[in-house]
Amino acid sequence: MTVGGGATSAPAKFEPQKLRIYGIVGSLVGIYLAVVLNQATGTTVFSFIAAIGALFGVVMGANAVRRVCSYGIGTGVPSIGMLALGMGIVAALFGLNLGAQFGMDWLGPIIALIYSLIFGYVVGLIANRVMGFNIPVMEEGLTDLSGAGTLAIIAWSVAISGSLSYSSIVADVLNTGFIAIIFICGGLAILHPFNANLGPDEKQDRTLVNGVMVGGVAIVATGVCALLTQGMILGLLQIVVGFVIWYYFFVWYFRLAKRDAAAVVGTGLLPPSAL
């Protein structure tokens, strides 16, 4: 059940418009930079850049979840994360396939992004007009969410396959079933932050830091998949990158949790120095 945080408008330090631009540009730059560097060097060493790029999209998505769900949608936060990834997977496959049909694989993410933004807006319209949610940020939030899901799926797919070509993504990510791992880990990275932090004391920076932290765990997961597709060393590289991101943001998140807590007391399970 969703408990409304700030019922009317959740206080935000970072404007959603700014996060949207960072999210879209950051993810696209990550995807294309990884692909260009991989092609230039003839290796798949730089695939982890795409995995890091996905984190920008995740932050944009987590912020959209936060904005929409603070009104209370009645079904729990996970539903909206799964909706985001459901829209994202359709858009990603459609975009990559259409790009391949035109013979321009690099166009795939752009087509997918445009389709997903339109579709997200339409679903938002349906939710508000047909179902009568009357949440003012619904259209905007679902547009962001759909785009974030698409960018996360494409970026992590590139991180596993090492290339943007449709045929290698189908062979390395879809036929192997790794897409299911991206689906769930990406969904968690987008839906979990607000699900874990919701409540009257929810703070935007704490929620978003949590999103990057879960994104780091997702990179570890894509790294495990990359062990099979790119070999031992490159897979391990991605796992280490994911672990470093997770650790850095976990420590940061812990600091913010202590900042927002009324008091931090030990129960004896952890040594006092760990608190």
Added chain:
Amino acid sequence: MNVGPETIVYILEIVVGGLLVGIGVHFVPVGGAPAAMAQATGIGTGTVQLAAGCGLTGLLAAGLMMSVTDNLWPILATGAVGAMIMIDATMLTGSWIYAYAVGAPFASAKVNYDPITGFSQPPYVAPGTVGQGIPTVCFVSGTIGALMGGVGGAMIYYPLMLINGNPAMSAIFAIGIFFVNAVLASWNIQGTIEGFHDPKFKKWPTAFRSCLAASFILAIVAVLIIPIATSGGV
């Protein structure tokens, strides 16, 4: 891509599949977090988890049948049976826990008499709760919902397989369409419902319209995907 009469049939099949999923969700007794604490009637988890569970089982069953035949009817039937087995197993084992571990009598707070067994309900509803466990009517309703969800999932999967010929891609694409429709339907019932006897069930036309629009947009792009020869990979 070639637009022909079969393309229109594919679009219709995907839209009907999406609608079946959306309406099927209204039959499943979703209790959400309160039901997990035996304070509401239904299965103690959210719609999305239940839809994902029965949808994926249905898809797996339908995919298995599709590997041996191209006939639509056995594929739909297998998908329906797979989803029904999954949700019935969930409700049955959940009922054991509610009956023998939690110790709650099964009662619905939405009706005075169970429409199927005719048993009186209010005396068994604990004060401060909105029913407990999974009464007979909810069990039957859930089975009907799983049937519709399973047929819907198989009906989405079948045309996708014919269009792109890749089982993995069809499955994940079908899951995407499935999730969109299931979440829209679960928003319509605001998270919890007991089954076809629940007053909230009367809201299904809203979900019908929403899922119709969403499925149509998804179906349009689904038929644009064409098989492209793949090479390399693992």
